[in-house]
Amino acid sequence: MAEQEGAMDAAGTQGTTPGNGEDTAPMANVVTQYVKDYSFENPNSPAIYQTQSAPAVDVQFNIAASQVGDEVHEVVLRIEVKADMDGKTAFLVDLSYAGVFALRNIPAEHLQPFLLGEAPRLLFPFARRILADAVRDGGFPPLMLEPIDFSGLYYQQQMQAAQSGDALPGEVDGTVGNA
Numbered sequence: 001m002a003e004q005e006g007a008m009d010a011a012g013t014q015g016t017t018p019g020n021g022e023d024t025a026p027m028a029n030v031v032t033q034y035v036k037d038y039s040f041e042n043p044n045s046p047a048i049y050q051t052q053s054a055p056a057v058d059v060q061f062n063i064a065a066s067q068v069g070d071e072v073h074e075v076v077l078r079i080e081v082k083a084d085m086d087g088k089t090a091f092l093v094d095l096s097y098a099g100v101f102a103l104r105n106i107p108a109e110h111l112q113p114f115l116l117g118e119a120p121r122l123l124f125p126f127a128r129r130i131l132a133d134a135v136r137d138g139g140f141p142p143l144m145l146e147p148i149d150f151s152g153l154y155y156q157q158q159m160q161a162a163q164s165g166d167a168l169p170g171e172v173d174g175t176v177g178n179a
Contacts, residue, residue: 027104028114033123036076037096040134044088049139055083055090059145065115073101075119077127081135081143091138097127117151124148 042048062078076098083090101119103111124147132142 024105026106028106029102030122031072031100031102033097033099033126035130036098039094040138041092042138044090048085048088048090051085053085055085057081057083057143063116063120063150068100071102071104073103073115075099075101075115075123077120077123079127079131081131091135091140093131093134095127095130097123097130099123113151113154117154120150
């Protein structure tokens with residue numbers, strides 16, 4: 001029975017395995033994640049703490065990916081936050097949070113959507129916590145960013161590039177919004 005074409009899986013169904021025993025299934029692993037660059041500025045302290053108005057918050061982000069080894073890629077999620085109160089800067093945060101991803105057997109047409117859409121989705125909760133803590137540690141209420149649809153933004157920028165005849169984006173930029 002072991003000499004049959006397919007091997008039995010755990011459910012007892014017969015599947016097929018590659019003849020040479022090679023693993024051809026797509027695989028993506030987060031090797032590590034880390035703060036690549038980080039700054040918090042509170043340029044108008046302590047006077048800014050006397051202001052009673054709510055801050056207007058502007059959040060900008062950029063995603064970049066680069067190959068750092070054979071089947072290994074670095075994805076950097078950069079988030080810039082600027083908050084103004086009564087025409088003065090309350091705080092500025094600039095965070096570049098990166099992850100190294102080991103990718104194997106990913107079809108070429110799926111590589112860039114993964115790196116610029118799915119990978120930042122995996123990194124975002126960790127970057128969001130760092131931003132919230134930085135703002136809180138700066139003396140302001142924590143900044144809790146809403147989840148971002150990075151894949152949707154990637155495909156939206158791809159469609160815009162295709163319609164205008166531009167080259168397809170190698171990075172994703174966006175604005176989360178003003179509060």
